[in-house]
Each structure stands twice: as C-alpha cells, then as structure tokens.
Amino acid sequence: MPSSLQPASITHVSLGDRSYDIHVTSGAAGDFAERVTRAVPDLTHAVIVSDEAVLSDWAAPLAKDIADRGIRVSSLSIPSGESSKSIAQFDRLMQWMLSENCDRRSVLIAVGGGVIGDLAGFAAASFTRGIRFVQVPTTLLAMVDSSVGGKTGINLPGAKNMVGAFWQPSLVLADTDVLGTLPERSFLSGLAEVVKYGVIDDAPFFGWLEANATKLVARDQDALRHAISASCQSKASVVGADERETSGRRAILNYGHTFAHAIEATAGYGTLLHGEAVSIGMQMAARLAIALKLCDAGLLDRQTRLLEACQLPVTLASADVDAMLPVMMKDKKVAHGKLRFVLPTKIGHVKLVDEVDESLVRDAIHNCA
Ligand SMILES: NC(=O)c1ccc[n+]([C@@H]2O[C@H](COP(=O)([O-])OP(=O)(O)OC[C@H]3O[C@@H](n4cnc5c(N)ncnc54)[C@H](O)[C@@H]3O)[C@@H](O)[C@H]2O)c1
Ligand SMILES: O=C(O)C(=O)C[C@@H](O)[C@H](O)[C@H](O)COP(=O)(O)O
Numbered sequence: 102m103p104s105s106l107q108p109a110s111i112t113h114v115s116l117g118d119r120s121y122d123i124h125v126t127s128g129a130a131g132d133f134a135e136r137v138t139r140a141v142p143d144l145t146h147a148v149i150v151s152d153e154a155v156l157s158d159w160a161a162p163l164a165k166d167i168a169d170r171g172i173r174v175s176s177l178s179i180p181s182g183e184s185s186k187s188i189a190q191f192d193r194l195m196q197w198m199l200s201e202n203c204d205r206r207s208v209l210i211a212v213g214g215g216v217i218g219d220l221a222g223f224a225a226a227s228f229t230r231g232i233r234f235v236q237v238p239t240t241l242l243a244m245v246d247s248s249v250g251g252k253t254g255i256n257l258p259g260a261k262n263m264v265g266a267f268w269q270p271s272l273v274l275a276d277t278d279v280l281g282t283l284p285e286r287s288f289l290s291g292l293a294e295v296v297k298y299g300v301i302d303d304a305p306f307f308g309w310l311e312a313n314a315t316k317l318v319a320r321d322q323d324a325l326r327h328a329i330s331a332s333c334q335s336k337a338s339v340v341g342a343d344e345r346e347t348s349g350r351r352a353i354l355n356y357g358h359t360f361a362h363a364i365e366a367t368a369g370y371g372t373l374l375h376g377e378a379v380s381i382g383m384q385m386a387a388r389l390a391i392a393l394k395l396c397d398a399g400l401l402d403r404q405t406r407l408l409e410a411c412q413l414p415v416t417l418a419s420a421d422v423d424a425m426l427p428v429m430m431k432d433k434k435v436a437h438g439k440l441r442f443v444l445p446t447k448i449g450h451v452k453l454v455d456e457v458d459e460s461l462v463r464d465a466i467h468n469c470a
C-alpha cells in the first residue's frame with residue numbers, strides 16, 4: 102500500500118549546465134511521469150531500461166503513464182544482478198537502442214538499482230555520443246548513492262567499474278514506496294553507503310544513524326526519507342565541488358572501496374553485494390587508519406556497532422590477501438603506481454593517504470577475517 106503523499110524534499114546538484122534535482126518522496130511514484138515531463142519538456146521518445154525484477158511493479162506503470170501522454174515509449178528489461186554490468190549486456194543494449202531508432206533527442210530512463218543505473222547510464226553516455234537520461238532508483242543503495250553524481254560504467258572480470266564515463270542525469274526520482282518490494286539483503290546492503298556519509302562527511306548524521314538504526318532497518322518511512330535526503334545532500338555537495346574526482350575531494354566517496362572492490366572481484370561478482378563489501382572494506386580502512394595512528398580505536402568501535410545495528414557484515418570469512426592485492430592495484434585512485442587510501446581521522450572526516458606499507462594493508466585485511 103502506498104504511504105500517504107509527503108511533500109518532496111528536493112536536493113539540487115549544482116554543476117552549471119549539467120545541474121539537476123533529486124526528488125525524495127513517499128507515495129509519489131504515480132507522479133513520476135509528470136515530474137519527468139516537467140524536467141524534460143521536449144520529451145518525444147522515452148527509452149525505459151529496467152531491472153527485470155522491477156518491470157511489473159515499477160517500470161511498466163511508468164511506461165504506461167508516459168505513453169498515456171502521447172509520448173513514444175521503448176522498453177527493455179535487463180537480467181538482475183551484478184553480472185549484467187558487463188560488455189555483453191552493454192552491447193545488447195546498444196544494438197537494441199539502434200533497432201528502436203533512438204536518436205539524440207531520445208531520453209533514457211533507468212529504472213532499477215545501481216546495476217541498471219550504471220549500465221544504462223553508460224549507454225546514455227555512449228549512444229550517439231551522449232543522450233539525456235533520468236534515474237529512477239529502486240534500491241536504497243541507488244537512492245543514496247549510485248543514481249547521483251554521474252559515475253556510470255560496467256565491470257571487467259578483473260576490475261570493478263573499469264570502463265565507463267562521467268555522465269550526469271537530468272533528474273533523479275527516489276520514492277520510498279518503491280523500496281516496499283526490495284528484498285531484505287539488498288535493502289540492508291544500501292545502509293552501508295548511508296553509514297559511509299556519516300564517517301566521511303557528517304558527524305551529526307552519524308550520531309543520528311546511531312540513534313535511528315533500528316527504525317531504518319524496520320524501513321520506517323520518515324527515517325528513510327531523512328537518511329536518503331541527508332545522503333544525497335552530502336553526495337551533491339562533494340560532486341558539486343569535484344565532479345570528475347580530479348581535486349581529490351570526490352575520492353572521499355570511495356571510503357572502504359579500495360578493499361571492497363577487491364573483495365567483490367576476487368570473491369566473484371555478486372557473491373557479496375556491493376554494500377556488504379563496502380561495510381567490510383570500511384572496517385579494513387578503519388583498522389589501517391588506526392595502525393597508521395590517524396585515528397583512535399574508538400572510531401572503529403562506533404563504526405562496528407553501527408554497521409552491526411544495520412545487520413551488515415563486519416568480517417570477511419575467507420580473505421585471500423594474495424588475490425586481493427593485485428586487484429587493489431587496479432583501483433582508479435592508484436597514482437604513479439601507488440595505492441591511495443581514503444582513511445578516517447575522526448567521525449565526519451577522512452583524508453587521502455599514500456605511501457602505505459604493504460604489510461599494514463595485509464594486517465588490516467587479516468584483522469577483519
Ligand atoms: N555509480 C555510482 O556512483 C555507484 C555508487 C554505489 C554503487 N554503485 C554500483 O551499484 C551496484 C549495486 O547496486 P544495488 O545495490 O542497487 O544492486 P542491484 O542493482 O543489483 O539491485 C539489487 C537487487 O535488488 C533487485 N531489485 C532492485 N530494486 C528492486 C525493487 N524495488 N524491488 C524488488 N527487487 C529489486 C535487483 O533485481 C537485484 O537483484 C554495484 O554495481 C555498485 O558498483 C555505483
Ligand atoms: O560517486 C563516487 O565517486 C563513489 O565513489 C561512490 C561509490 O559508492 C561507488 O561505489 C562508485 O561506483 C565507485 O566508483 P569507482 O570510481 O571506485 O569505480
């Protein structure tokens with residue numbers, strides 16, 4: 102049942118002519134077509150690319166609402182799961198868009214989690230060298246992170262997100278009702294990226310999360326809207342300051358990810374969900390920070406308690422350090438052949454650190470096993 106209609110909170114991502122709004126609502130999914138046509142007034146061809154798991158509940162109703170406005174709609178659903186962030190699915194999507202006679206004025210609408218947003222966003226960035234796109238995130242992770250900021254792309258077997266583009270959406274529509282159909286494990290996985298914002302950027306939000314983790318796990322709508330809005334505000338401000346991760350500011354969003362991406366690639370994509378790997382990766386990063394005397398053990402204690410309250414994993418059952426290290430060297434933050442880590446100094450603050458002894462990295466991984 103949809104919850105009662107709430108006023109939308111709108112966060113603006115300020116990027117000059119690539120600026121856009123993020124709408125965070127409850128009970129407004131029936132209004133998405135109207136919001137899309139307001140943001141993209143010259144819409145004549147909507148290209149809806151959805152996760153097959155959200156086709157009937159969320160993508161098909163949106164397609165109908167758009168078609169009812171006399172707009173041509175093409176729809177394609179993609180198999181669920183991380184393995185769809187692949188060259189094979191990208192190829193299939195490009196060929197299909199060509200067969201649907203998409204052109205430069207077509208607007209792609211990605212309806213799904215981070216997998217669909219990243220894959221379809223990269224298709225939007227690539228087809229005819231770039232068409233407009235709208236993100237309709239259907240997972241918590243996508244609402245708080247992947248739909249915002251314009252990182253799009255696909256995986257190579259040995260490295261996450263290795264092929265892609267920075268390509269900003271024209272609009273992001275996140276409605277908490279859509280999370281009603283999301284399986285528990287995927288929902289909890291999204292909380293890892295929410296905790297990330299507290300550690301890297303927003304100490305008061307971290308405190309709020311400590312006090313409200315139980316409500317979030319129970320999917321309390323008010324708590325969810327607050328967590329999604331606060332996360333999007335953090336991300337919007339970081340991305341507005343460093344859109345393409347050139348100054349180093351945007352790299353803070355990669356907290357825990359040097360470890361997480363290596364965990365995902367070595368365990369096999371999809372074995373651990375991205376948020377689960379990020380949860381463990383943040384634990385490894387915090388342990389590394391303690392070893393480097395950048396922060397005290399109290400930070401790790403608070404982070405561990407919060408992640409556990411969010412029912413996220415904080416240890417890795419079988420850590421293959423020898424397999425992980427070469428994958429970590431493919432991290433996109435590697436500069437001049439050297440790893441760079443995002444490490445916490447206190448709750449709400451992180452810094453970029455290079456020149457880290459390999460033995461300390463190994464210890465940080467082992468100590469989370
Ligand atoms: N671009 C970015 O900035 C960014 C940020 C964070 C993560 N990511 C990427 O996002 C991906 C993870 O995204 P995710 O956690 O959303 O996973 P996902 O897209 O795989 O979705 C998780 C699962 O939930 C299902 N699903 C999605 N929405 C549903 C709904 N409303 N109801 C029922 N089922 C639903 C999907 O079919 C899938 O099985 C990773 O590839 C990660 O690298 C990208
Ligand atoms: O938006 C960003 O910047 C991030 O780093 C957000 C991350 O949560 C996300 O997983 C991102 O896809 C990682 O990017 P990558 O550049 O390390 O592949």
Ligand SMILES: [Zn+2]
Pocket residue numbers: 246294358375379
């Ligand atoms: Zn992430």
